[in-house]
Amino acid sequence: MDVDAFVQANRPAWDRLDRLVKKRRHLSGAEVDELVDLYQRVSTHLSMVRSASTDAVLVGKLSSLVARARSVVTGAHAPLWREFTRFWTVSFPVVAYRSWRWWLATAVAFFAVTGVIALWISGNPDVQAAVGSPAEIDQLVNNEFADYYREHPAGSFALSVWTNNAWVAAQCIGSSILLGLPVPYVLFQNAANLGVIAGLMFESGRGDVFLGLITPHGLIELSAVFLAGAMGMRLGWSVISPGDRPRAQVLAEQGRAVVSVAVGLVAVLLVAGLIEAFVTPSPLPTPLRVAIGVAALLGFLGYVVHFGRRAVRLGETGDIEDAPDYVPTG
Incomplete structure (x- = not known):
């Protein structure tokens, strides 16, 4: 898979999903349907990128986008303790x-x-x-x-x-x-x-x-x-x-x-x-x-x-x- 071409072709969908996630509290019915559809598509994109690319930054960005979209779709909100745990088990040590x-x-x-x-x-x-x-x-x-x-x-x-x-x-x-x-x-x-x-x-x-x-x-x-x-x-x-x-x-x-x-x-x-x-x-x-x-x-x-x-x-x-x-x- 040509990763650069793949990114170029799908970047608009990723950006659109990102915008919908950021305005999650003010979505119309049509936008909710669009968000769910985009979440499923970008999840597939993430799987494809993970199997075909070694670009850790791209994988990380898509993983983050999919995780945030999943939170909106399922209505889940990460509690403070989870953010605390993520910092000490991911953010600080990986940097x-x-x-x-x-x-x-x-x-x-x-x-x-x-x-x-x-x-x-x-x-x-x-x-x-x-x-x-x-x-x-x-x-x-x-x-x-x-x-x-x-x-x-x-x-x-x-x-x-x-x-x-x-x-x-x-x-x-x-x-x-x-x-x-x-x-x-x-x-x-x-x-x-x-x-x-x-x-x-x-x-x-x-x-x-x-x-x-x-x-x-x-x-x-x-x-x-x-x-x-x-x-x-x-x-x-x-x-x-x-x-x-x-x-x-x-x-x-x-x-x-x-x-x-x-x-x-x-x-x-x-x-x-x-x-x-x-x-x-x-x-x-x-x-x-x-x-x-x-x-x-x-x-x-x-x-x-x-x-x-x-x-x-x-x-x-x-x-x-x-x-x-x-x-x-x-």
């Missing part, structure tokens, strides 16, 4: 899963920068002297770094950490308005700060303390930040290279995907904040604290892979069900 290349590339670049700066700091006394005096560095590596996690009540510290992490992620998400251009700078700042501390700690023989305190919460925390940065940059790239679809349509879809990730990361960063406040400074053995951090990361990645891959196989894109094809242009 994260489909962005895995950007997500992984962001993580690799971040750790590469962190590693280079850490090696530069640890092997260069002149650079260390520029960072601080020997007394200041000694205070940082032997007291201040560890005290940071212990000097505040756990509850208020968790809120503070969550707010700070959410702000970093929000900077990455917000940068999508500027096509993701500020994202590399935001991530570089954080990588540089982490690299400086890591270099000083390892140079002073306190690398085990550094890893023991940063790993429990840092794994899932940084994964969330990487995802936020990846989404911001991906949106920018979608404007530069939209593929064979209209640039406005791709921008609209990626913009809604960024919003889904922003909402989902609120919960992920909350988990990171709780671990940093209650697990990182706890008297638990270091291997156990690290194991908790690893388990949190694997749980998050497993969740994204399980639900995201399943949603992709069903033709889901994570886009909202009543989404327009294009962003308003004024």
Whole structure:
């Protein structure tokens, strides 16, 4: 089947069904009959597309249209709990899963920068002297770094950490308005700060303390930040290279995907904040604290892979069900 010709021939019927669904509360008798007829035809179109095309976006759009038309035809209304469940089992994980290349590339670049700066700091006394005096560095590596996690009540510290992490992620998400251009700078700042501390700690023989305190919460925390940065940059790239679809349509879809990730990361960063406040400074053995951090990361990645891959196989894109094809242009 020539998919492009098929789309061209049937687009008017799909658009007409979409218009009837949107005015479902004000349909005449004739329009109701037309809606039922179109619903049956578009359901057939969906089956044909699923069997003959690998275009996940087209399948997702038709699936959404058929689902909304079915709701009107049967008189069903999705309850709030169903929308909530759909977000956490489809919308958020499928957007994260489909962005895995950007997500992984962001993580690799971040750790590469962190590693280079850490090696530069640890092997260069002149650079260390520029960072601080020997007394200041000694205070940082032997007291201040560890005290940071212990000097505040756990509850208020968790809120503070969550707010700070959410702000970093929000900077990455917000940068999508500027096509993701500020994202590399935001991530570089954080990588540089982490690299400086890591270099000083390892140079002073306190690398085990550094890893023991940063790993429990840092794994899932940084994964969330990487995802936020990846989404911001991906949106920018979608404007530069939209593929064979209209640039406005791709921008609209990626913009809604960024919003889904922003909402989902609120919960992920909350988990990171709780671990940093209650697990990182706890008297638990270091291997156990690290194991908790690893388990949190694997749980998050497993969740994204399980639900995201399943949603992709069903033709889901994570886009909202009543989404327009294009962003308003004024």
